[in-house]
Amino acid sequence: MSAPVLKIRSAVGRFGLPLVLVFALAACHKAAAPSAAANPVMAVQVVAPQTGDWPQAIGANGNVQAWQEAVIGSEVSGTRLLEVMVNVGDIVRKGQVLATLDPAMMNAELAQQEAAVAQAEASLAKALADAQRAGQLDQTGSISQQDIQQYRTAAATAEAQLKLARAQRDAASVQLRRTRVLSPDDGVISSRSATVGTVAGSGTELFRLIRDRRLEWRAEVPAEQLSRVRPGMTADVQRPDGSVVTGTVRQLAPGVDTKTRNGIVYVDLPRDCGLAAGEFVGGSFVLGSSSALFVPESSIVLRDGNRYVMKLDANNHVHETKVTTLRRHGEDIEIGSALTAADRVVKAGGSFVGEGDLVSVAAGNAASKPSAR
DSSP states (O other): HHHHHHHHHHHHHHHHHHHHHHHHHHHHHHTTTTTSSSSOOOEEEEEEEEEEEEEEEEEEEEEEEEEEEEEEEEESSSSSEEOOOOOOOOOEEEEEEEEOOOHHHHHHHHHHHHHHHHHHHHHHHHHHHHHHHHHHHHTTTOOOHHHHHHHHHHHHHHHHHHHHHHHHHHHHHHHHTEEEEOOOOEEEEEEEEHHHHEEEOOEEEEEEEETOOOOOOOOEEEEETTTOOOOOOOEEEEOTTEEEEEEEEEEEEEEEEEEOEEEEEEEOOOOOOOOTOOOOOEEEEEEEEEEEEEEEEEOEETTEEEEEEEEETTTTTTEEEEEEEEEEEEEEEEEEETOTTTEEESSOGGGOOOOOOOOOTTOOOOOBBOOOO
């Protein structure tokens, strides 16, 4: 029989069974103590909060629109479109021919007015000659003053008729030139409704032109933030692919929309900015910079509507620490004053641990910090 059994039997004989059970339970507890020590629930990477200068900005959304859009239409009536030279997206120069209208009617009208001018010139020449002869006869007394006045009036009337004929000829010439639809400015064609063969009326829209290819972002800014925006300020506009284009504030609308309580800020965008008129995009207005305490966004845990970080103490036990999130910058997020730069927090996977859990720090992780800004 083994020695422990003999000892227990001896103890039973001397002290009784209850006291022996107490000693036995104590011995079992001492034997199990080393194996009952807490084991880490998981290995984690940790990161220390870092401070840096972050830009202060006002976020906004709005439409991209043409700076100015010119409507190009027909200036003559009842004329058929012969040819259309441009299409949507074409870049055009000032004075470039965009379309031509049938000039036959205008040519006929111009020829008629040219003939009227020639007729008026002949009538004026005859009237002037008659008035001159009347003046010579006046010296001999062989003609009455009434007749002389009639000849002079006829000459003046013929001169006025010549001026009218010339004006009508010039108008017909202008109408003929208008059969060539020209671009009023440099820009890009944004819309085309011109179709070969259609009969255009006066004022019929044929094209729309974005003048000088200039676009603007019409950002809707809350009324309480509007006073912080100034002309000349920089604005970062985010393209659909995630890249950012920089614009400049040109002006602010003088009023605020009574329904949305937003004011419009007009931001000039550079040419070839990669945006198109009609797009709805977001952006921000850069106001300067300020110091921020930040951690990776992956370290934020959302629980019960609140935000936490999992902070480690000196023994690598987890403590849920409630934080307030502020600005975002890339993959980092600014937090309130619940932490200091000396703390260690779980970088990712914090939702898998809870208050009081023991964790181990992954090998090679030297409490790396987020990149400075």
